[in-house]
Amino acid sequence: MNTASPEPAAAPPIAAPPDNPLSFVEEIRHLLYASKGNPINTCIQCGTCSATCPVASGGFMDNSPRRIIALIRAGFKDQVLKANTFWYCASCYQCTVRCPRNIDIAELMYGLKRYTVWKAAGNKDLIGPTFTETFVKMILRTGRSYEPVLATSYLFTYGLPEMIQEAQTATVLMLKGRLPLLPARIKRLENFKRVIKHIIPLGDKE
Amino acid sequence: MKTYAYFPGCSLEKMARSYHTSALETCRVLGVELRELEDWNCCGATAYFHVDELLAYTLCARNLAMAEQQKLPVVAPCSGCYKNLYFTRDHLNHDADLAEHINEALAEDNLKFRGDSPVHHLIEVFVKDVGLPALKAKVTHPLKGLRVAPYYGCQILRPRKDKEDVEQPRFFEDLVAACGAEPVHYPLRLTCCGGALIITNREAALSLVRNLLQSAVQAKAAVIVTACPLCQVNLECYQKQVNKEFGTEFHVPVMYFTQLVGLAMGIPPKRLGIGSELVAVMPAIKEARETEPSPAGT
Ligand code: SF4
Ligand code: SF4
Numbered sequence: 081m082n083t084a085s086p087e088p089a090a091a092p093p094i095a096a097p098p099d100n101p102l103s104f105v106e107e108i109r110h111l112l113y114a115s116k117g118n119p120i121n122t123c124i125q126c127g128t129c130s131a132t133c134p135v136a137s138g139g140f141m142d143n144s145p146r147r148i149i150a151l152i153r154a155g156f157k158d159q160v161l162k163a164n165t166f167w168y169c170a171s172c173y174q175c176t177v178r179c180p181r182n183i184d185i186a187e188l189m190y191g192l193k194r195y196t197v198w199k200a201a202g203n204k205d206l207i208g209p210t211f212t213e214t215f216v217k218m219i220l221r222t223g224r225s226y227e228p229v230l231a232t233s234y235l236f237t238y239g240l241p242e243m244i245q246e247a248q249t250a251t252v253l254m255l256k257g258r259l260p261l262l263p264a265r266i267k268r269l270e271n272f273k274r275v276i277k278h279i280i281p282l283g284d285k286e
Numbered sequence: 287m288k289t290y291a292y293f294p295g296c297s298l299e300k301m302a303r304s305y306h307t308s309a310l311e312t313c314r315v316l317g318v319e320l321r322e323l324e325d326w327n328c329c330g331a332t333a334y335f336h337v338d339e340l341l342a343y344t345l346c347a348r349n350l351a352m353a354e355q356q357k358l359p360v361v362a363p364c365s366g367c368y369k370n371l372y373f374t375r376d377h378l379n380h381d382a383d384l385a386e387h388i389n390e391a392l393a394e395d396n397l398k399f400r401g402d403s404p405v406h407h408l409i410e411v412f413v414k415d416v417g418l419p420a421l422k423a424k425v426t427h428p429l430k431g432l433r434v435a436p437y438y439g440c441q442i443l444r445p446r447k448d449k450e451d452v453e454q455p456r457f458f459e460d461l462v463a464a465c466g467a468e469p470v471h472y473p474l475r476l477t478c479c480g481g482a483l484i485i486t487n488r489e490a491a492l493s494l495v496r497n498l499l500q501s502a503v504q505a506k507a508a509v510i511v512t513a514c515p516l517c518q519v520n521l522e523c524y525q526k527q528v529n530k531e532f533g534t535e536f537h538v539p540v541m542y543f544t545q546l547v548g549l550a551m552g553i554p555p556k557r558l559g560i561g562s563e564l565v566a567v568m569p570a571i572k573e574a575r576e577t578e579p580s581p582a583g584t
Contacts (some may be wrong), residue, residue: 132476135494167487168486170478172478173445222404267325272395275392279341279391
């Protein structure tokens with residue numbers, strides 16, 4: 081597994097722990113631990129990723145994937161973390177398979193999501209982070225996903241017309257037998273929870 | 287008979303029940319045994335990977351380890367599950383430290399990941415393992431005259447697994463043709479349906495769905511066929527909302543490839559879960575059959 085890069089040479093004596101021993105670009109590079117693509121510093125800013133991205137070309141991202149990479153490299157941390165780009169990424173991997181420098185851009189988007197989740201630094205107006213949190217908590221509790229619990233994480237952020245539409249769709253699906261009435265659970269749930277504890281030491285409260 | 291450890295995934299439990307039933311029905315006819323993985327857990331969809339990569343791999347590895355115990359290759363009908371399981375195995379096989387770390391956790395459930403069960407998507411099993419000639423031999427009710435838009439979506443193809451063609455794939459068209467139907471070519475067959483954005487960015491997702499439906503309808507497709515529950519739900523269940531949002535009048539049935547294959551093999555629609563869709567499939571099938579009656583007179 082990756083080890084942290086060496087401590088910066090002569091850090092001045094300080095009372096509080098250093099704010100951030102790594103530069104933002106380095107931090108982001110470390111996030112992409114499992115990605116097999118090239119690091120973002122090999123990007124030539126050709127814009128293939130942005131042009132191929134269905135969400136960016138639809139005009140929905142405030143910063144295109146190419147621009148996000150430029151901002152990271154220039155160290156514009158705040159601007160990057162506040163961007164909606166990675167939360168609006170659909171993980172379609174179109175950019176990844178087309179990048180001429182073989183950079184795994186979709187995986188970078190995942191990395192940025194994780195970064196903002198950990199640092200609680202993201203854009204508060206987006207649904208993505210809340211949805212993620214609800215989803216993960218649910219699976220850690222039962223081992224399976226359950227649509228009606230998920231709905232509570234986003235429905236209330238909708239406007240009234242959208243909410244009514246969602247409710248209508250849900251009713252029809254329910255009538256067609258396509259919505260579960262009870263959440264599913266895996267059988268060896270206790271073992272499952274212990275497995276998870278090995279990875280993330282969760283508090284025992286939940 | 288070829289046997290697989292079958293990982294249905296959460297959406298097939300209910301929302302995409304018809305995919306599950308049609309997969310089982312068609313596989314039986316094709317001589318493929320799907321043995322459901324006992325006590326499988328959610329693959330994490332995209333959400334775990336938003337939070338913690340290590341945890342995401344651990345949860346997928348638990349499923350893989352259970353399949354290995356049975357010495358069976360894994361098959362997943364959902365493209366998202368497939369991608370997660372496939373790449374978890376890939377990463378763990380390339381990174382012994384990661385595998386060791388995860389195995390320490392899995393020991394709590396008396397499991398160990400070794401990496402010997404390959405992971406397949408269900409459509410791969412149909413196209414490659416069963417093979418199209420063998421599949422064609424089972425077609426008794428060819429769907430002549432049915433114009434079908436095969437929708438690949440994302441994760442069956444991307445990220446690239448090996449050296450396969452991710453820009454101009456043909457296997458889905460070939461599968462449709464093997465059923466006797468007519469595959470139509472439309473430009474957006476590989477473009478994303480929005481996936482989970484339908485929840486996290488509805489506006490963007492509805493616009494992606496609109497573009498896709500338009501692309502298929504312009505090519506005069508009578509039905510869209512998918513290989514993923516999330517694509518099916520986005521393209522079908524949100525059609526009404528697309529129509530409201532954009533003033534369009536889409537009314538295209540969206541079915542699973544297993545249902546198409548099942549109909550071509552003469553399995554009764556009900557046993558394929560047909561009837562639980564919001565845009566009825568059968569009228570399109572009947573219309574095609576009426577305008578072009580098959581020689582067998584069906
Ligand atoms: S496609 Fe690759 S090289 Fe081109 S701008 Fe995007 S990340 Fe950079
Ligand atoms: S993976 Fe994300 S950033 Fe890349 S093309 Fe798809 S939606 Fe755009």
